[in-house]
Amino acid sequence: MRLSYEIKPAFPRKMVALTLVFLAASLPLIFILPIQSQQDAAPMIFPISGGGQQVQHPRAGSGVTFSIMLSDVREVQSMLTRDNGIVASGYDGHGWVGKIDSHGTLEWSKDYRPSLKARSIEQTEDGGYVVAGDTILNGTEDGWVLKLDQSGDVQWSRTIGSSIGQGLVSVRQTSDRGYIAAGTVLGFRGPYDWSDGWLVKFDSSGNVEWQQAYGGSGFSNAYSVQETRDHGFVVAGNTPVNNTMTAWLFKTDRVGRIVWQKAYAVTNDNHAGMVEQTSDGGYILDADVTSTDISPRPVSTLFLKLDSEGNIQWQKLYSSNGVGDIETEVS
Numbered sequence: 001m002r003l004s005y006e007i008k009p010a011f012p013r014k015m016v017a018l019t020l021v022f023l024a025a026s027l028p029l030i031f032i033l034p035i036q037s038q039q040d041a042a043p044m045i046f047p048i049s050g051g052g053q054q055v056q057h058p059r060a061g062s063g064v065t066f067s068i069m070l071s072d073v074r075e076v077q078s079m080l081t082r083d084n085g086i087v088a089s090g091y092d093g094h095g096w097v098g099k100i101d102s103h104g105t106l107e108w109s110k111d112y113r114p115s116l117k118a119r120s121i122e123q124t125e126d127g128g129y130v131v132a133g134d135t136i137l138n139g140t141e142d143g144w145v146l147k148l149d150q151s152g153d154v155q156w157s158r159t160i161g162s163s164i165g166q167g168l169v170s171v172r173q174t175s176d177r178g179y180i181a182a183g184t185v186l187g188f189r190g191p192y193d194w195s196d197g198w199l200v201k202f203d204s205s206g207n208v209e210w211q212q213a214y215g216g217s218g219f220s221n222a223y224s225v226q227e228t229r230d231h232g233f234v235v236a237g238n239t240p241v242n243n244t245m246t247a248w249l250f251k252t253d254r255v256g257r258i259v260w261q262k263a264y265a266v267t268n269d270n271h272a273g274m275v276e277q278t279s280d281g282g283y284i285l286d287a288d289v290t291s292t293d294i295s296p297r298p299v300s301t302l303f304l305k306l307d308s309e310g311n312i313q314w315q316k317l318y319s320s321n322g323v324g325d326i327e328t329e330v331s
Contacts, residue, residue: 081123089121110152119169132181134167143168158206170224177204182225185213197222197237212256224274236275241265247272247287262310281308
């Protein structure tokens with residue numbers, strides 16, 4: 001793979017990006033949002049208090065911000081590492097992972113074959129990484145999980161699938177040193193052209209312990225998963241409600257049985273992103289909200305603060321026009 005990168009003092013023109021950093025209970029959430037603009041725009045840093053109000057953070061704007069420009073790498077996902085660096089995954093026709101130190105210097109860059117797409121990465125307890133995505137074997141797309149050491153060398157690789165197709169887009173290490181992965185599976189519970197949210201639990205060696213599909217009729221998916229304090233799982237995804245794609249959150253027990261589920265409908269299409277459990281036992285969920293009456297269709301980000309059963313405590317809509325309110329119907 002041909003890889004090039006450069007360090008820039010601000011995000012590129014007209015680029016929209018969102019980074020979530022979850023901190024201690026005293027400052028539960030910070031998100032960094034480079035606002036789309038006709039001019040080069042530095043990132044805007046918004047610490048969010050427990051009530052959803054913007055508060056001042058003493059380090060806001062004082063650090064060095066840089067972006068890493070990767071050639072031929074698509075759908076890049078990244079996370080901060082314990083040494084204050086960045087590890088990123090993506091694909092360039094094959095799975096790709098790269099490690100960048102805290103100064104923006106590339107430490108290593110590796111391709112993984114025959115994978116097609118690396119869609120999620122997590123640093124593990126041993127200092128290595130676990131990667132999830134999908135690969136094509138014998139003409140069928142299968143889920144794919146890869147365990148790497150701290151230098152990016154493969155420790156084990158697993159594929160899982162049916163005869164129709166599936167893929168994984170989120171992976172986390174669990175408290176038993178295994179892994180939980182979420183994604184989409186086709187035709188698991190219904191016709192071949194239906195999709196369902198999909199959870200797969202692996203042990204520490206990559207063996208499948210259980211898998212389960214979730215959804216109703218039509219097209220549903222799971223986008224993000226996290227183990228909860230009771231050793232169950234919370235999953236964010238999307239499901240149709242009244243012919244509109246809607247953010248969907250469900251909670252399972254430790255073996256994947258649903259405890260509760262909620263759909264959060266707004267006027268326009270909205271697609272769930274990341275979910276994290278908060279210090280009070282509730283959850284923070286973000287969703288992209290797409291306007292259908294303006295062309296080109298702008299996207300705003302909706303943050304929902306939920307209690308332990310998925311009920312809304314507060315919600316805020318963030319866009320290039322500022323911070324606003326929105327009505328959300330829960331079902």
